[in-house]
Amino acid sequence: MTTHLVWFRRDLRLHDNLALAAACRDRSAQVLALFISTPAQWAAHDMSPRQAALMNAQLNALQTALAEKGIPLIFREVDDFAASVGVVAEVCQQHDVSHLFYNYQYEVNERQRDAAVERALSHVVCEGFDDSVILPPGAVMTGNHEMYKVFTPFKNAWLKRLKEEMPACVAAPGIRDGGAMSCDIAPLALTMPQQDFDPTLFPAGEKAAITQLRQFCQQTAESYEQLRDFPALEGTSRLSASLATGGLSPRQCLHRLLAEQPQAVDGGAGSVWLNELIWREFYRHLITFYPGLCQHRPFIPWTDRVQWSRNDAHFQAWQEGKTGYPIVDAAMRQLNATGWMHNRLRMITASFLVKDLLIDWREGERYFMSQLIDGDLAANNGGWQWAASTGTDAAPYFRIFNPTTQGEKFDRDGDFIRRWVPELRNVPGKAIHTPWTWAQKEGVTLDYPPPIVDHKQARLETLAAYDAARKSD
Numbered sequence: 001m002t003t004h005l006v007w008f009r010r011d012l013r014l015h016d017n018l019a020l021a022a023a024c025r026d027r028s029a030q031v032l033a034l035f036i037s038t039p040a041q042w043a044a045h046d047m048s049p050r051q052a053a054l055m056n057a058q059l060n061a062l063q064t065a066l067a068e069k070g071i072p073l074i075f076r077e078v079d080d081f082a083a084s085v086g087v088v089a090e091v092c093q094q095h096d097v098s099h100l101f102y103n104y105q106y107e108v109n110e111r112q113r114d115a116a117v118e119r120a121l122s123h124v125v126c127e128g129f130d131d132s133v134i135l136p137p138g139a140v141m142t143g144n145h146e147m148y149k150v151f152t153p154f155k156n157a158w159l160k161r162l163k164e165e166m167p168a169c170v171a172a173p174g175i176r177d178g179g180a181m182s183c184d185i186a187p188l189a190l191t192m193p194q195q196d197f198d199p200t201l202f203p204a205g206e207k208a209a210i211t212q213l214r215q216f217c218q219q220t221a222e223s224y225e226q227l228r229d230f231p232a233l234e235g236t237s238r239l240s241a242s243l244a245t246g247g248l249s250p251r252q253c254l255h256r257l258l259a260e261q262p263q264a265v266d267g268g269a270g271s272v273w274l275n276e277l278i279w280r281e282f283y284r285h286l287i288t289f290y291p292g293l294c295q296h297r298p299f300i301p302w303t304d305r306v307q308w309s310r311n312d313a314h315f316q317a318w319q320e321g322k323t324g325y326p327i328v329d330a331a332m333r334q335l336n337a338t339g340w341m342h343n344r345l346r347m348i349t350a351s352f353l354v355k356d357l358l359i360d361w362r363e364g365e366r367y368f369m370s371q372l373i374d375g376d377l378a379a380n381n382g383g384w385q386w387a388a389s390t391g392t393d394a395a396p397y398f399r400i401f402n403p404t405t406q407g408e409k410f411d412r413d414g415d416f417i418r419r420w421v422p423e424l425r426n427v428p429g430k431a432i433h434t435p436w437t438w439a440q441k442e443g444v445t446l447d448y449p450p451p452i453v454d455h456k457q458a459r460l461e462t463l464a465a466y467d468a469a470r471k472s473d
């Protein structure tokens with residue numbers, strides 16, 4: 001009897017898992033699953049304790065679901081990726097594995113690890129799959145066979161390609177026929193710091209993620225365009241943590257959306273949400289073609305010469321949500337308390353750190369990773385480079401968000417701010433965006449800091465710093 005091994009990484013689900021489906025295609029083969037935890041490696045790359053807890057919960061759910069199909073999950077823990085090469089080789093030898101199946105990861109360390117595994121397994125057939133994207137890197141290229149450097153032409157080419165060749169979802173495997181194995185279920189525990197998360201917001205198992213996706217596509221996707229920028233509303237899917245850890249696949253998102261909103265691929269209802277899935281694809285394709293992004297190099301080289309400020313007190317105030325800019329502070333407190341932040345607020349807080357405090361975007365990128373339950377290198381790096389104007393975005397570096405007007409525009413009555421900054425609960429209506437002015441006028445003392453920088457002045461200093469870096473090119 002042949003034995004197939006499926007190596008799970010960030011694809012902790014049974015439904016629409018390309019590697020698992022391929023391993024199970026031969027109904028007579030024995031199928032084993034493997035998960036290797038590498039706490040030191042993950043800690044070095046700032047995996048947040050909330051994401052570790054979510055992965056832990058997903059891993060246990062996966063073990064149970066696999067056991068129901070007659071597929072045992074082997075769990076191993078080693079320090080880093082180098083050691084995981086040896087583990088895969090050892091498991092293959094121990095179980096006389098003929099075929100190894102896994103889904104690609106596109107980050108540079110992960111690619112190097114996979115290449116080392118393939119080299120070490122000369123007697124095993126290794127098969128990799130583009131599972132965490134809808135269209136694989138390389139499928140959407142310019143006429144010169146280069147990766148697009150700007151999102152909109154990438155998106156147009158991506159949609160054209162999708163219509164030519166729509167990738168289907170694959171079914172979850174059935175119960176193994178001849179190859180079903182007995183499976184012991186023992187609680188699995190990643191030995192890394194973990195922090196509680198709200199399971200009603202971020203469901204741990206794939207069944208709950210599928211339900212959340214279905215509800216979003218039925219109830220909200222159509223009005224997403226109108227709702228998505230307002231953090232006080234529940235206008236986005238909150239599926240990012242499931243997508244980042246692989247409890248859900250992007251193909252499942254696409255097909256569920258199209259089942260409810262078939263015009264989404266032609267610019268109709270639902271197309272703005274589809275756009276977000278395409279941003280996710282864009283950043284994954286980018287790190288594949290520009291691996292330097294994984295090493296935190298800017299996409300625009302001259303921006304590496306910007307003279308960043310090293311003001312620890314400013315950085316700490318930003319982290320703790322004590323900058324004196326209410327929308328920035330509410331957003332940072334949402335992140336610290338829940339591990340998630342609304343997209344509009346990620347843009348505002350990132351812009352504030354880089355363009356108001358002139359702190360290196362890489363500091364913010366690291367801090368986000370250390371807190372986010374949906375931390376994802378490609379999306380996080382892409383978002384930070386977008387905000388810092390060091391990346392692929394077509395807008396020049398002099399786009400600088402005004403944190404006060406952003407608050408007035410996207411949280412007009414301050415509902416979101418009041419939820420997260422209790423010190424400002426009694427500041428009425430729109431005055432909440434400039435509480436220091438209101439307090440002075442009313443003769444009130446607020447238990448809330450004054451702004452740590454003057455936006456107008458900070459903006460000028462940032463423009464000068466970017467100008468100087470560009471001119472020294």
Ligand code: FAD
Nearest residue numbers: 236237238239240276280343346374375376379380383384
């Ligand atoms: P929805 O609005 O419902 O979007 C659906 C899905 O599309 C998301 O779950 C996500 O997978 C994807 N998506 C949406 N917007 C983007 C985007 N701009 N770039 C890439 N993918 C996107 N997203 C992460 O998943 N992980 C991160 O670490 C991350 N860091 C970010 C850092 C910064 C500075 C910025 C500006 C954005 C970042 N994003 C990141 C993108 C985006 O903010 C989140 O994906 C989104 O807020 C998640 O909420 P949601 O699931 O409700 O999204």
